[in-house]
Amino acid sequence: MNKPCARCQHPVYPLEKLDCLGQTWHKMCFYCEECETVLTVNNFKSFEKRPYCHAHCPKPNKFTSVLDTPLNLNVKQQSVNASEV
Template identity: 60%
Template sequence: MQSCARCGFVVYPAEKINCIDQNWHKACFHCDVCKMVLTPNNFVSHKKRPYCSVHNPRNNTFTSVYETPININAKKQSKASSEVRGHPEQNHSSSMHAIQHVSVL
């Protein structure tokens, strides 16, 4: 019996995929990054490991958790709200500075 390249357990013919010169369970043949289950028609091989086309290391376009649209939007909102919070303090200090100038004159 042949063993799975990912989990090491026996691969029976009904559940076997032979790709990248190795045997895999159908469920074990998934992208190393996002875990999307792959088929012999939609995988990319890099250093004998399977990847989906999005996480192909040759493209150097790994999608990190930090770069998801939700997190990018949250970062923008956080930055915008901190700038809004910063303006009243700046306006307050500039008005205090103006008052000091007026009182000196």
């Protein structure tokens, strides 16, 4: 039995099969979620197991932290002192 396509749920036959993102796709069903550009395994990006082109791939929220290390506290104090001059 052939696996169903991740997008259209129809059976995928070997000649039209594309295995990507842990799922099976028809070649024509593997397109960007936003602009519907047909993608290949060489030109896609994934976000939450869905294919996107490079232009429309959502950016994950990346947070940075500022640590209160002695060096950072010293730089902060120097900045405060310089602004008082």
